Amino acid sequence: MQDYQNQRATVLQILEEHQSMPGNLLPILHSIQDTLGYIHPSAIADIASALHQSKAEIHGVVTFYHYFRQTPPGKHTIRICRAESCQSMNSKGLEAHAKQTLGIDFHETTADGRFSLEPVYCLGNCACSPAITIDEEVHGRVSPEKFDQLIASKGAE
Amino acid sequence: MTRLFISRDSTALSLGAEQVVTAFQQQAATSGKEIEIVRNGSRGLFWLEPLVEVETAAGRVAYGPVNPSDVGALLEAGILEGKEHPLYVGKIEELAYFKDQNRLTFARVGLTDPVNIDDYLAHDGYRGLHNALNLQAADIVKQVTDSGLRGRGGAAFPTGIKWNTVLNAPAEQKYIVCNADEGDSGTFSDRMIMEGDPFVLIEGMTIAGLAVGATQGYIYLRIEYPHAKIALNQAIEAAYARGYLGENIQNSGKTFHLEVRSGAGAYICGEETSLLESLEGKRGLVRFKPPLPAIVGLFGKPTIVNNVISLASVPIILDKGGEYYRDYGMGRSRGTLPIQIAGNIKHPGLFEAAFGISLREILYTYGGGSASGRPIRAVQVGGPLGAYVHEGQFDTPLDYEAFAAMQAVLGHGGIVVHDDTSNMADMARYAMEFCVEESCGKCTPCRIGSTRGVEVIDKIVNNIEKDKNTVLLKDLCNTMTFGSLCAMGGMTPFPVLSALNHFPEDFGLSKDKA
Numbered sequence: 001m002q003d004y005q006n007q008r009a010t011v012l013q014i015l016e017e018h019q020s021m022p023g024n025l026l027p028i029l030h031s032i033q034d035t036l037g038y039i040h041p042s043a044i045a046d047i048a049s050a051l052h053q054s055k056a057e058i059h060g061v062v063t064f065y066h067y068f069r070q071t072p073p074g075k076h077t078i079r080i081c082r083a084e085s086c087q088s089m090n091s092k093g094l095e096a097h098a099k100q101t102l103g104i105d106f107h108e109t110t111a112d113g114r115f116s117l118e119p120v121y122c123l124g125n126c127a128c129s130p131a132i133t134i135d136e137e138v139h140g141r142v143s144p145e146k147f148d149q150l151i152a153s154k155g156a157e
Numbered sequence: 158m159t160r161l162f163i164s165r166d167s168t169a170l171s172l173g174a175e176q177v178v179t180a181f182q183q184q185a186a187t188s189g190k191e192i193e194i195v196r197n198g199s200r201g202l203f204w205l206e207p208l209v210e211v212e213t214a215a216g217r218v219a220y221g222p223v224n225p226s227d228v229g230a231l232l233e234a235g236i237l238e239g240k241e242h243p244l245y246v247g248k249i250e251e252l253a254y255f256k257d258q259n260r261l262t263f264a265r266v267g268l269t270d271p272v273n274i275d276d277y278l279a280h281d282g283y284r285g286l287h288n289a290l291n292l293q294a295a296d297i298v299k300q301v302t303d304s305g306l307r308g309r310g311g312a313a314f315p316t317g318i319k320w321n322t323v324l325n326a327p328a329e330q331k332y333i334v335c336n337a338d339e340g341d342s343g344t345f346s347d348r349m350i351m352e353g354d355p356f357v358l359i360e361g362m363t364i365a366g367l368a369v370g371a372t373q374g375y376i377y378l379r380i381e382y383p384h385a386k387i388a389l390n391q392a393i394e395a396a397y398a399r400g401y402l403g404e405n406i407q408n409s410g411k412t413f414h415l416e417v418r419s420g421a422g423a424y425i426c427g428e429e430t431s432l433l434e435s436l437e438g439k440r441g442l443v444r445f446k447p448p449l450p451a452i453v454g455l456f457g458k459p460t461i462v463n464n465v466i467s468l469a470s471v472p473i474i475l476d477k478g479g480e481y482y483r484d485y486g487m488g489r490s491r492g493t494l495p496i497q498i499a500g501n502i503k504h505p506g507l508f509e510a511a512f513g514i515s516l517r518e519i520l521y522t523y524g525g526g527s528a529s530g531r532p533i534r535a536v537q538v539g540g541p542l543g544a545y546v547h548e549g550q551f552d553t554p555l556d557y558e559a560f561a562a563m564q565a566v567l568g569h570g571g572i573v574v575h576d577d578t579s580n581m582a583d584m585a586r587y588a589m590e591f592c593v594e595e596s597c598g599k600c601t602p603c604r605i606g607s608t609r610g611v612e613v614i615d616k617i618v619n620n621i622e623k624d625k626n627t628v629l630l631k632d633l634c635n636t637m638t639f640g641s642l643c644a645m646g647g648m649t650p651f652p653v654l655s656a657l658n659h660f661p662e663d664f665g666l667s668k669d670k671a
Contacts, residue, residue, distance in 0.1 A: 022456065023418075025438030030380075030419055051438075064440040067380050067422030083342030083591075084537055084584065085573045088500035089528070121424055121591065122340055123381050124348040125168050126499035126573065127203035127506060136383045140171035 004042035010035055011043045015050040025051065025061055029068055038069045074109040074116035076154050078102075079133045082119045085126035089141075094130050097144040101151065114155060158191045159237045162210040162217070165271070166199035166352050167384045168345070173225065174207040180228040181209075190237060198353015200249050200267035201507030210249070213239035220244040254504065254523050259485055259493045262470045263346075263509045266353035272391040274399055277356040283401065285475030289364045290409045297368035298324055301471060303479030305491025310336055310427070310464030311539060311568035312644075313490075313557045319461060322451035323369040326459035331371035333362050333413075334436065334455055334462045337378040337385070338420050338427040341540025343571030346495040347465035349507055351378070351385035354469075355392035359415060361468035363402065364475055365461055366413040374415040375455070377432050380422055389417050424541075424595040428643050429462040431597060442597045443643045464569070466495060487513035490556045490567075500536075500573035501527045510555075517551040519572065531576040535660065537584075539568025541591050542648035544655035545581060566651065581660035586614045588652040596645055603646025606637045610653065617664050627666065630657070 014031045018024040028047060032039050039062055048055045062068050080095050102110055102117060109116040125131035128140030134150060142150075163169075163178050178194055185192045199206060205221035209231075218239040220231060227244060234242040249255050249267075260266075269276040277283070289297050302317025323331060335358065339347040350358055362374045378386055393415055396402040404412050418436060420426050426435045430444035433455050454460025470492065474482045483491045490512035496519060498505050503525035520526070520533060527533050535545045544565035546553075553559050560567045575584070592607035610633055616626045634650035641647040661668055 023436050023438045026418065026421060026435060030421070060440050061438070065421035065423050067420075084541060084587070085343045085500040087584070087587070088573055088575045088579060120381060120422070121595070122342045122344075123167075124339060124345040125171050126343045126345055126497065126571070127168055128171055128206075129500060131171065133381075138167045138171040138384075140168060 004040045007036050007040055007043065008046065011040075011046055015047065019050075025058070026065075029062060029065075033068060038072050041070050071109075075114050076134055077116045077118060079118045079120040079123070081121070081123050081125070081129070081131045083122040083126075085122075086130040089129040091130035094132075094142060094144060094147060098132075098147060101148065115151070158193055160212040161192055161194045162197045162212075163194055163207065164199045164267070164353075165196035165384065165388070166206075166349060167382070168203055169199050169206040169208070170384065172206050172222065176225045177207045177209065177223050177228065180225040181232075184228050184232055188232060190232065192237065195270050197269060198266040198271050199349060199507075200255065201263070201349065202249070202252070202254055203505045204503065205246060208246075208249075209236070211236055211239055213237075215239055216248055219246045219249050221246055254506065254508070257523070258509050259511045260509050261473050261482065261485070261493050262350070262357070262466060263354075263495060263507065264473070265357065266349055266507075269354065271353050271355055271388055272395060274356065274392075274395045274401070277354075281476065282356055282472075283360055285472035286360050286364055286367075286401070287407070289367050289475050290407060290411070294324055294368050294370060297364060297475065300474055300479040301368070304470075304474040304482040305479075305486070305489070306467060306470055306474065306482065307490070307557070308464055309466035309470070309494070309569065311341075311566065313567070316463065316467050319451055319463070320365065320368055322449065323371070323459045323461050326452050328459050330373070330456075330458050331369055332455040332458055332460040333365045333369075333371045333374040334433065334460055335362055335374065335376040335465055335468055336427060336429060336432055336462055337376050337382075337465050338432060339382075339465070339569070340379060340424040340427045341542075341569050341571050343499040343537065343573035344497050344540060344569045345499070346497050346507060346570065348382055348385050349495075350465055350469050351382070352388045355385075355389045356396065357469045357472055358389075358465055359392055359396050359402065361471035362415060363406065363413045364471050365463070365468060367411055369459070369461060371461065372412045372414060374413060375436060376415070376417045377420060377426070377436055378417050379420045379426075386417060386419065393417070423597075424591075425597045425645055428645065431643075432462065433460065440597070442599050443645075445642070466569075485511035487511075487554060487556050488558055490558070494555060494567070494570045496555065497569075497571045498524050498574075499571060501529055501533075501576045501579075502574040503528050512556050513554045515552050515554050516546065516572070519555075520551065520574065524574070527574060527576045529576045529578070531578065533574055534577040534579060535575045535581060535584075535656075537573045537575070537652060538571070539566040540571055541588060542566070542644055542651055543568050543571075544651040545575075545584065545659060546655070547659045564651070564655065566648070580663050581656040582614065582618050582663040585653045585656035585664075586611060586618075588649055588656075589614060592645060592649040600640070600642040600646060602637045602640035603642070603649075606633055606641075606646060607649060609633060610637075610649070614653075614664075617666075620665060623665065627657075627664075
């Protein structure tokens with residue numbers, strides 16, 4: 001994990017920018033994650049101090065939401081939908097294939113740092129199940145073969 | 158110059174719409190043909206996406222599904238003149254799937270450029286707001302009450318009554334909050350509106366602001382919808398630039414500000430009080446009610462929390478009057494429901510219809526049966542907290558009360574189809590597992606009951622004291638139904654018990670034991 005000292009200036013600047021916004025904690029966390037890829041556990045003290053809250057409160061919020069992460073992600077984040085519509089089109093088979101192909105389980109990152117794998121509960125692409133996202137790209141009717149093609153195209157980047 | 162329409166809707170994108178756009182741009186340039194590509198919303202006939210529509214002398218004709226590799230042949234065949242080709246589907250408006258709908262809320266989706274305010278105005282946009290600006294607040298609320306509109310998020314609470322409560326709550330500051338945390342599997346109507354006609358939502362929220370005296374609105378949008386966020390922000394910017402948002406709206410002296418806020422992957426934040434906590438920057442823990450959010454809502458102020466479709470239905474009500482909207486529907490379910498047909502179905506899509514249409518019509522007349530070609534065994538209506546409905550119930554009309562009468566819910570109008578390869582004990586287990594994953598943890602029946610539920614279902618399926626554990630599962634479901642703080646724990650028993658009661662064989666039980 002990178003040293004927080006390298007990230008701190010960025011975090012402090014984000015805190016400064018959101019100072020007067022009502023209900024600013026989620027926007028702050030999003031901004032940090034969008035910029036740095038994750039929320040470094042050491043950032044929590046700075047956020048708490050800026051918002052006049054306890055570290056426990058900030059930690060509680062960071063860990064409540066599935067989307068926020070406290071470890072660096074791989075170069076690409078793959079999210080596989082686990083919800084009912086995708087299950088009706090055999091997303092379980094796709095999930096098993098993805099885990100085997102990448103050699104990782106959910107919430108893990110491949111050893112080469114290329115891919116992180118996360119579960120997701122509905123992408124709103126239920127008319128074309130099973131669905132996945134790779135970073136912000138949505139893909140529908142993803143067969144194991146299509147998954148392999150997508151991974152190959154990302155791996156070549 | 159020929160105009161083409163290729164959707165920017167995320168489902169169209171998920172099937173390669175962007176690559177189709179690139180192929181058209183490149184190949185038209187090479188062959189010296191002048192084209193302009195409009196990025197519209199989706200018509201909602203998803204088996205035809207990526208759909209390409211062409212504006213011709215004879216009207217707007219469609220081709221689909223188009224792959225990038227088809228583009229050369231399509232140009233060769235004369236797509237720009239609307240000529241024949243194996244992918245030619247004709248005018249969308251003439252297809253039964255589209256023609257038989259009652260597109261009120263979705264009138265413009267797929268037709269217009271979603272972020273072009275002039276296109277919106279040219280297609281009856283902002284007529285509702287202009288009418289509202291000439292009405293007293295109470296009269297705006299009356300139109301909504303008269304329309305019979307009920308909350309389309311799933312709870313079906315009368316929208317007009319909610320608005321009236323906020324109108325009559327005295328406060329310096331009030332808020333309009335749009336619940337765009339559309340987390341139910343099988344639902345995508347909110348997403349389609351936000352990507353395909355964001356102005357109608359913005360207009361609906363502005364009218365809500367005028368109706369109750371609120372000057373600030375927030376759209377709480379789930380993080381899983383990045384394309385909706387882009388479209389909403391583009392439309393909000395255009396509305397500010399043209400005086401439809403901000404101070405002194407259309408020189409009326411009225412103010413309404415609007416901002417999009419992102420969720421962070423918590424299903425529970427679709428519950429209105431959890432959503433408010435999240436907007437305030439806290440863990441999404443469900444609040445006790447009362448007080449109602451209409452009295453003590455966001456930052457402790459009176460707040461309207463409405464679903465996207467509820468708010469997006471308001472402009473047409475204010476444009477054409479509450480009675481116009483109320484004339485659609487049946488019983489106490491008035492107006493239209495944007496039905497989302499999903500899962501294992503041949504013709505998935507968005508089908509906006511007046512209440513009263515039957516599941517069977519949706520599944521077979523329009524849906525075309527399962528995608529796999531196998532028999533449809535069960536459909537889950539209303540998201541992960543909705544009951545599994547079996548073949549014998551398919552003639553039930555889509556109506557809030559008719560569904561409640563058979564221990565089911567319409568919810569947000571999503572229908573997920575399963576063929577006969579789905580194991581319903583697995584689906585029941587998943588319903589409990591989902592509740593474990595997404596429970597906010599505040600109340601015990603939901604937090605602990607869901608974990609015990611997974612264990613008990615495993616025991617039943619693995620033949621461990623089967624009869625005893627079946628009784629226990631029903632007892633547990635009873636506790637969750639009546640003891641949970643919100644619908645998360647309170648409705649998880651719907652899918653579980655419907656699977657158990659209708660498909661006992663999947664649990665290794667005979668009909669009389671379940």
